[in-house]
Amino acid sequence: MMLSCAIIDDEPLAAGLLEGYVNKTPYLELKGTYNSAVTAMRDLRDNPVQLLFLDIQMPELSGIEFAKILPRDTKIIFTTAFSQYAIEGFRVNALDYLLKPISYQDFLKSTDKALDWFSVQKKQDAYLRDRFLFIKSDYKLLRIDLDDILYIEGLKDYVRFYLTSGEKIMSLMSMKRLEDYLPHPEFLRTHRSYIVHMPKVHSVDRLRIVFGDQYIPVSDNYKEEVMTYLEQHTLV
Numbered sequence: 001m002m003l004s005c006a007i008i009d010d011e012p013l014a015a016g017l018l019e020g021y022v023n024k025t026p027y028l029e030l031k032g033t034y035n036s037a038v039t040a041m042r043d044l045r046d047n048p049v050q051l052l053f054l055d056i057q058m059p060e061l062s063g064i065e066f067a068k069i070l071p072r073d074t075k076i077i078f079t080t081a082f083s084q085y086a087i088e089g090f091r092v093n094a095l096d097y098l099l100k101p102i103s104y105q106d107f108l109k110s111t112d113k114a115l116d117w118f119s120v121q122k123k124q125d126a127y128l129r130d131r132f133l134f135i136k137s138d139y140k141l142l143r144i145d146l147d148d149i150l151y152i153e154g155l156k157d158y159v160r161f162y163l164t165s166g167e168k169i170m171s172l173m174s175m176k177r178l179e180d181y182l183p184h185p186e187f188l189r190t191h192r193s194y195i196v197h198m199p200k201v202h203s204v205d206r207l208r209i210v211f212g213d214q215y216i217p218v219s220d221n222y223k224e225e226v227m228t229y230l231e232q233h234t235l236v
Contacts, residue, residue, distance in 0.1 A: 001119060003111075005051040007033040008040050008066070009079065010058045014100060018053050018079070021107045027115055037066035048074050051095075051114050056080040067094070075117065077110050120180050128183050135161070135171040142169060146186075150211055152178065152195040162211070164200070190226055191219045198229055 005028050009015040015033050022028045031049050034040035038060050044052070048071045056063035056078055067076055081100040095117060096110040127133055127146060134141045144161060153160045154175035161169045179189050190196050190209060194216050201209055207223070209216040218226050 001115065001122070002027055002029050003051050003114060003118060004029050004031050004049040005053065006031050006040065006044060006049045007053045008035075008037055008058070008063070009033075009053070009055040010035050011055070014055070014079065014102075017102065018107075021102075021104055022053075024104075025108065025111055028111060037061040037063065041066070041069075044070065044074070050075065050118060051111070052076050053079055053098075057082065075114055077114065123181050124183055127181065133181075135169070135173070137169055137171045144169065146183070146197075149187075149197045150200050151197060151209075151216055152187075154193045154195075162214075185225070185229055188222070188226055188229060190222050191217045192221070204230065 005022060007015055007018045007022070007030070009018065012035070015035070019030065019033055022030045028051070031047070032040070032043060034043075036058055037054075041061075050073070052070070052074055054063040054067065054076050057080060063078060063080070067078075070076070075095040077096045077098060078094050079098045079100060079102060095114055098106055098110055131147060132143055132145045134143055136142075144163070148163045148165065150162045150164055152175075153162065155170075157174070158170050158172055159175060159178055161171070163169070175189075175192070175195065179187075179195060182195065186198060187195050188198050196209055196216055200211075203210040205215070207218045207226075209218065
């Protein structure tokens with residue numbers, strides 16, 4: 001998978017260093033280098049890239065300000081010499097934050113994270129479009145339609161899919177990996193051991209999700225997100 005990217009940095013040496021890093025990273029394709037956010041504005045709004053290396057402290061328009069007007073599909077890796085901007089950077093949904101001087105090792109960690117994010121997003125898009133996935137079970141690949149899933153239970157290194165037909169299917173995978181790939185918020189983690197297909201929920205009893213005689217708990221770590229989903233779909 002190739003990622004299109006651009007660099008915005010008003011320091012020529014810093015921009016040149018990043019260009020060198022991009023050019024020797026096989027999955028990155030450089031579309032442009034700019035010395036200010038203002039000069040990049042038209043190009044990147046009309047022809048957005050997937051990944052942007054964005055300096056924070058720049059004249060006329062700061063990196064934080066520019067991030068707020070970028071297309072939502074553009075992911076940002078902030079580059080700066082000032083660590084105090086880290087929290088502010090993540091508030092505008094930055095994928096990562098690199099502190100100057102930037103080593104290639106740190107650069108590669110950030111771009112690997114970006115590659116993983118886009119790979120997951122690509123699979124999520126496919127699942128949403130096609131509404132099914134294949135899982136490995138007993139040396140076979142089994143198709144599961146998303147609309148047939150009630151909930152998923154985590155069992156150490158395995159997960160168990162509970163389907164509308166009453167069938168249960170086991171597969172060797174982690175809950176975290178599954179959570180990353182399933183469409184959100186259609187599928188919500190309610191507990192470290194459960195992911196629930198929220199459109200299939202017909203009853204909630206004292207913040208426990210009810211499927212027949214099975215009660216799915218909602219733990220404190222996931223309560224806020226579950227409550228937000230329920231409130232958005234509650235007529236009062």
